[in-house]
Amino acid sequence: MPEGGTTRDIIESVLEKPSVFKSREKLDPDYVPEKLPHREQQLKQLAMYFRGIITDPGSTSHRALIVGPIGVGKTASARRFTMDFAEIARKRGLTLRMVYINCHAVRTLYSVVTSIASQLEIPMPTRGYSAREVFERVLEKLEERDEHAIIILDEFDYFIETSGNDAVYFLVRVYDEYPMFKRRMHYIFIMRDLKHLNMLNPATVNYLLKNVVTFQPYTVAQLYDILQYRAELSFYPGTVGDEVIRYIAELTGIDGHGEGNARQALQILTLAGEYADNEGSDRITIEHVRKAHALVNPHAVRIQDIILEGSLTLHQLLLLLAIIRVLRSKETEPYAKMGEVEQEYRAVCEEFGEKPRGHTQVYEYIRDLKLKGVIDAKPSGKGVRGRTTLIGLSAAPLDILEKTVIDAIRKFKAGDVP
Numbered sequence: 001m002p003e004g005g006t007t008r009d010i011i012e013s014v015l016e017k018p019s020v021f022k023s024r025e026k027l028d029p030d031y032v033p034e035k036l037p038h039r040e041q042q043l044k045q046l047a048m049y050f051r052g053i054i055t056d057p058g059s060t061s062h063r064a065l066i067v068g069p070i071g072v073g074k075t076a077s078a079r080r081f082t083m084d085f086a087e088i089a090r091k092r093g094l095t096l097r098m099v100y101i102n103c104h105a106v107r108t109l110y111s112v113v114t115s116i117a118s119q120l121e122i123p124m125p126t127r128g129y130s131a132r133e134v135f136e137r138v139l140e141k142l143e144e145r146d147e148h149a150i151i152i153l154d155e156f157d158y159f160i161e162t163s164g165n166d167a168v169y170f171l172v173r174v175y176d177e178y179p180m181f182k183r184r185m186h187y188i189f190i191m192r193d194l195k196h197l198n199m200l201n202p203a204t205v206n207y208l209l210k211n212v213v214t215f216q217p218y219t220v221a222q223l224y225d226i227l228q229y230r231a232e233l234s235f236y237p238g239t240v241g242d243e244v245i246r247y248i249a250e251l252t253g254i255d256g257h258g259e260g261n262a263r264q265a266l267q268i269l270t271l272a273g274e275y276a277d278n279e280g281s282d283r284i285t286i287e288h289v290r291k292a293h294a295l296v297n298p299h300a301v302r303i304q305d306i307i308l309e310g311s312l313t314l315h316q317l318l319l320l321l322a323i324i325r326v327l328r329s330k331e332t333e334p335y336a337k338m339g340e341v342e343q344e345y346r347a348v349c350e351e352f353g354e355k356p357r358g359h360t361q362v363y364e365y366i367r368d369l370k371l372k373g374v375i376d377a378k379p380s381g382k383g384v385r386g387r388t389t390l391i392g393l394s395a396a397p398l399d400i401l402e403k404t405v406i407d408a409i410r411k412f413k414a415g416d417v418p
C-alpha cells in the first residue's frame with residue numbers, strides 16, 4: 001500500500017490481508033470447545049456426581065472437587081459439563097443455571113455471594129445486607145422461580161486462603177440451617193492441589209473430599225489430538241501441517257519437553273499463526289513454532305546466555321552453527337539427521353579454516369550440547385530409514401541464534417576468548 005493512504009485504504013488493506021486463521025476467537029482462552037478429547041473419564045465422573053439434580057431434584061446439594069495442575073482442562077471441563085448438563089436438564093423440564101466465579105478475583109464470602117446473586121439476576125440492595133442475608137435471598141428466589149444452579153468456584157485455593165474455614169463452611173453447609181428450602185445450589189470446586197485444605201477443619205475437608213475428580217497433565221499423544229481438534233476449528237485447511245501439530249505436542253507434552261499444559265500448547269499454536277500472518281506466509285512453518293515457543297518458554301532465552309557466557313568450545317560452536325543451518329533449510333521438519341549435520345559441520349569448518357574433528361568426537365559434542373540444554377537429541381524412531389540420531393533446537397528464532405553463534409566463533413578466532 002502506498003504511503004499516506006486514507007484511513008479507508010488502511011482498513012481495507014487489513015481486511016483483505018489473507019490470514020491462516022479461519023476463526024481466531026476459537027483459540028481464545030475463554031472459548032469453551034464442544035469436545036474435550038481425553039477428558040471423557042472426568043466428564044463421566046461429573047455426570048455421575050450431579051445426575052441426582054435431574055433424577056431426584058431438590059433432595060440434596062451435589063458437589064465435586066476438581067484437582068489438577070495448570071492448563072489441564074479443569075475450567076474448560078467444568079464449564080462445558082455445566083453448560084451441556086443444563087441443556088439436557090432443560091429438555092427434561094428443569095431449569096439449571098451456571099454461575100462461574102474465579103476466586104482469584106473474588107475472594108471474600110461477601111463478594112462470592114453477591115456475585116452468585118448478580119449472575120442469577122437476583123436484584124439486591126447495594127448496601128446494608130450481610131452475606132447471610134444475600135444468601136437467604138438467593139435461596140428464596142431459586143425456590144420462587146423453581147430453579148437450580150451449579151456454582152463453579154475456580155481457583156478455590158484463594159478463597160480458602162483469604163476467607164478461611166468459617167466462610168467455606170458457611171458456603172457448603174448453610175443449607176443445614178434452612179430445612180424449609182429444597183436443595184437447589186450445587187458446587188464444583190476447582191483447585192491446583194490439595195495443600196490449602198490443611199487450613200480447614202476436618203469436617204469441612206471431609207465434605208470437600210467427597211467427590212474428587214483428578215486431572216493429570218497431558219501426554220504428547222493427548223496434546224497431539226487436542227491441538228489437531230482445536231486447529232481444525234480455528235485455521236483454514238492446509239495451513240497447519242501435521243508436523244507442526246506433532247512438534248508443538250512434543251515441546252509441551254509431559255512425556256516430551258513440557259509440563260503437559262494445554263494452555264501453553266494452544267498459546268504456541270496461536271502465536272505461530274500470528275507469525276505466519278505477519279510474514280504473509282500461507283501456512284505455519286516449524287520456524288514459526290520455534291519463535292512462538294521461545295516467547296512463551298523462558299528457558300529458551302538461556303541458550304543465548306550459554307553461548308554468550310563462552311562456556312562452549314570452538315568446535316561445539318561450529319557444530320551448533322551446522323545444526324542451525326540444517327534446521328533453517330527445512331521448513332516442515334523440526335529435526336536434523338546426524339548425517340546431514342556432520343556434512344554441514346565439515347562445510348562450516350572449511351568456511352572458518354578449521355580442521356573437522358572425527359565422528360566419535362562429534363558425537364561427544366552432541367552429548368555435551370544436549371547435557372547443557374542447548375539442543376535436543378533423540379534416536380530416530382519408526383519412519384526414518386536406518387537408525388540415526390535426530391537433532392532439534394527449540395530455542396529462539398534461528399536467524400538471530402545463527403548470528404549469535406557466528407559472533408561467538410569470530411571472537412574465538414580473534415583470540416578474544418579466555
Ligand SMILES: Nc1ncnc2c1ncn2[C@@H]1O[C@H](COP(=O)(O)OP(=O)(O)OP(=O)(O)O)[C@@H](O)[C@H]1O
Nearest residue numbers: 029036037069070071072073074075076226262263
Ligand atoms: N481436552 C481438551 N480439549 C480441547 N481443549 C482443551 C482441553 N483441555 C484444555 N483445553 C484448552 O486448554 C486451555 C487451558 O485449559 P483450562 O483453562 O481448562 O485449564 P485449567 O486446568 O483450568 O488451568 P488453570 O489451573 O491454569 O486455570 C483452554 O483454552 C482449554 O480450552
